[in-house]
Amino acid sequence: MIALEVTVFLLVAAAGTAVVLTRDPLNQAIVASFYGLVLGIMFFVYQAPDVALSQITVGAVALPLMILLALAKVRALRGGNGEDDDR
Amino acid sequence: MSHLPYVVAAWLLLVGLYGVVTSRNLVHAITCLSVAQSSTYILLLSVGFERGGTAPIFLDVPVGTKAVDPVVGALALTDIVVGATVSALLLALAVQAYKHHGSLDPERLGREQD
Amino acid sequence: MTPTLRRRVFLVAAVVAGALLLWGLTGLPDYGVYAGPYGDVLNRVAVAERKAANVVAAVTFDYRGIDTMGEEFILFAAVLGVAILLRAQRDETEQPPDEDAADRHAPATSNAVRVVGLALVGPVVLFGLYVVTHGHLSPGGGFQGGVVLATAALLVYLSGEYVTLRRVSPEVIGDLAESTGAAGYVAVGLLGVAAGATFLANVLPLGEPGSLLSAGTIPVLNLAVGLEVAGGFVLLLSEFLEQTLVIRRPGEVT
Numbered sequence: 001m002i003a004l005e006v007t008v009f010l011l012v013a014a015a016g017t018a019v020v021l022t023r024d025p026l027n028q029a030i031v032a033s034f035y036g037l038v039l040g041i042m043f044f045v046y047q048a049p050d051v052a053l054s055q056i057t058v059g060a061v062a063l064p065l066m067i068l069l070a071l072a073k074v075r076a077l078r079g080g081n082g083e084d085d086d087r
Numbered sequence: 088m089s090h091l092p093y094v095v096a097a098w099l100l101l102v103g104l105y106g107v108v109t110s111r112n113l114v115h116a117i118t119c120l121s122v123a124q125s126s127t128y129i130l131l132l133s134v135g136f137e138r139g140g141t142a143p144i145f146l147d148v149p150v151g152t153k154a155v156d157p158v159v160g161a162l163a164l165t166d167i168v169v170g171a172t173v174s175a176l177l178l179a180l181a182v183q184a185y186k187h188h189g190s191l192d193p194e195r196l197g198r199e200q201d
Numbered sequence: 202m203t204p205t206l207r208r209r210v211f212l213v214a215a216v217v218a219g220a221l222l223l224w225g226l227t228g229l230p231d232y233g234v235y236a237g238p239y240g241d242v243l244n245r246v247a248v249a250e251r252k253a254a255n256v257v258a259a260v261t262f263d264y265r266g267i268d269t270m271g272e273e274f275i276l277f278a279a280v281l282g283v284a285i286l287l288r289a290q291r292d293e294t295e296q297p298p299d300e301d302a303a304d305r306h307a308p309a310t311s312n313a314v315r316v317v318g319l320a321l322v323g324p325v326v327l328f329g330l331y332v333v334t335h336g337h338l339s340p341g342g343g344f345q346g347g348v349v350l351a352t353a354a355l356l357v358y359l360s361g362e363y364v365t366l367r368r369v370s371p372e373v374i375g376d377l378a379e380s381t382g383a384a385g386y387v388a389v390g391l392l393g394v395a396a397g398a399t400f401l402a403n404v405l406p407l408g409e410p411g412s413l414l415s416a417g418t419i420p421v422l423n424l425a426v427g428l429e430v431a432g433g434f435v436l437l438l439s440e441f442l443e444q445t446l447v448i449r450r451p452g453e454v455t
Contacts, residue, residue: 006088009095012129016099016122020106025114032118039125043163046132047142047155049340050257053332054164055128057348058171062434063121065355066171069441070114070178074185089233093226100222101215108211109204130226135240138233143244146254146338146411154256156240157247161260165272168344168430172279175437179286194204 008042015039029067036060092133099126113181113191117174124170128163135159252407253337253416261342262422266401269422270386273429277383280433287440310361318360325353333427337416343423347430354435358442375436382429389418389425 015035022028036059043052103123110116135156141148143157185191202210230236243264244256253259261269329350336342357366393402401418408415 002088006091009091013095013098016125017102019122020102020119023111023115025112025118028115028118032121035122035125039128042129043132046136047140048132048160048163048257049142049144050255050342050345051128051132051160051163051167053340053345054167054348057345057352058167059121059125061352062348063171063174066175066178066437066441067114067118069438070182073182073441074114074191077182077186089231090227090229092232093229094223097219097222097226101219105211105215109208133232134229135235136233137235137240140235142340143240143256144254144340145244145248145256150248151245154240154244156235156237157243157256157260158239158265160257161265162268164257164342164344165261165269168348169272169275169279172276172433172437176279176282176286179283179440183286 005045008038008045011038012042025067025071029064029071032067033060033064036063092129096126096130096133099123099129111192111194113184113193114178116193117177117181120177121170121174128166131159131163248410251403251416251419252410253419254410255337255339255342257340258337258342258419258423259416262419262426263403263416266390266422269426270390270401273383273386273426276430276433277379280379280436283437283440287443310359315360315362318356319362322353322356325356326350329353329427329431333423334413334420336423337419338411338413343426343428344430346423347427348434350427350431351434351438354438358438363442371435371439375432375439378428378432379436380432382425382427382432385425385428386422389421392418 012035015031015038019028019031019035022031036055039059040052040056043049043055100123103119103121103126106119106122107116110119135158137153137155140153140155143154143160145152145154181191184196188196190196235241243260247256247259247264248254251259251263253263329346329352331346332341332349333343333346336346354366354371357363390401393404394400396402396404398404403417403419405417405421407417410416414420
């Protein structure tokens with residue numbers, strides 16, 4: 001049981017660092033979805049199923065979705081302007 | 088390993104802030120902000136955890152079984168949903184900023200007077 | 202301030218802050234040993250007092266009901282902010298698409314995606330309603346179930362049937378559902394005042410723990426919050442999706 005908890009904590013720390021170190025927002029949305037899932041697993045190990053349910057629906061689905069939609073809108077605007085600056 | 092979750096929470100907060108400070112893209116900064124927010128959930132739930140306890144739902148276990156703290160669970164679950172909605176508001180602001188200044192780079196947003 | 206200078210200043214500050222944080226956090230009791238009394242007290246009395254099997258739901262909607270009202274209104278305000286920001290945009294860009302858009306049409310969704318997506322809409326709505334209504338008996342409740350309900354609308358978009366979804370005007374439905382949910386929460390609170398107790402007191406009949414109609418106002422508040430969160434997220438989705446689809450020709454979104 002202790003080994004499981006330690007593994008999950010280290011995985012969470014690693015996944016959080018990976019989210020920050022991914023610079024491209026499109027890739028970052030996928031990594032953030034994975035991070036949300038890992039957090040959900042951690043909350044499950046914490047015997048808090050309500051929080052795990054909330055985290056999985058929001059952090060793994062709704063938040064990356066909104067990031068992707070914002071990026072799509074920005075790309076649509078850029079296509080109209082013809083600019084091609086950094087992302 | 089008695090204080091490992093607290094260390095993980097502190098680490099995630101600092102890493103999230105590092106991401107916000109050194110970001111070159113507003114959408115990247117917003118995602119890093121949500122990582123920093125998630126550190127508070129970890130801290131809350133670590134404080135309330137009782138080893139050997141079960142979930143605080145007494146439908147099929149008798150009342151009086153050792154269970155984890157329900158108050159921090161209640162705090163964390165509303166916090167998660169509301170945090171995502173506030174991130175959506177920030178994303179709408181980022182889209183609006185792009186529309187007006189043509190760039191998502193925080194460095195370039197301050198120099199609109201050129 | 203140049204980026205490298207900013208990074209260095211931040212690293213210095215982060216080291217100091219990290220040291221202070223760790224110093225403070227190691228003063229907490231060991232992880233796994235629960236010290237405070239409130240959790241134990243609540244676990245022992247909540248089921249008998251409120252007849253709700255899920256103590257977390259009892260805490261969210263009964264013992265700390267007013268905090269949940271505040272959180273619900275934060276959600277409401279954030280969705281309101283998104284609607285204001287993005288709707289003003291829509292008026293300016295609602296113009297006939299130019300020649301650029303002619304060769305930029307949506308990729309046709311494959312039949313597999315369409316079939317699976319549309320087949321899942323019904324079960325997802327059912328599951329969302331289940332999670333919302335059984336919040337006081339099993340893990341779940343208004344917040345989680347509301348998000349699950351909103352993903353049903355997302356599935357319709359992913360199957361490529363967004364034109365159909367638009368005809369149902371999701372903004373109007375989202376607005377209506379969200380406002381009804383938020384007002385419903387306050388109305389249940391005022392019900393407590395009307396019955397002679399305090400605001401948000403649990404005044405409906407309590408029933409037996411374990412049955413669906415138990416725990417007084419908790420299932421009603423769950424429904425109100427579920428409605429509000431589902432309406433809020435559908436509104437968010439439709440605002441963002443409107444933005445990305447304005448320049449596509451209507452006949453090519455399939």
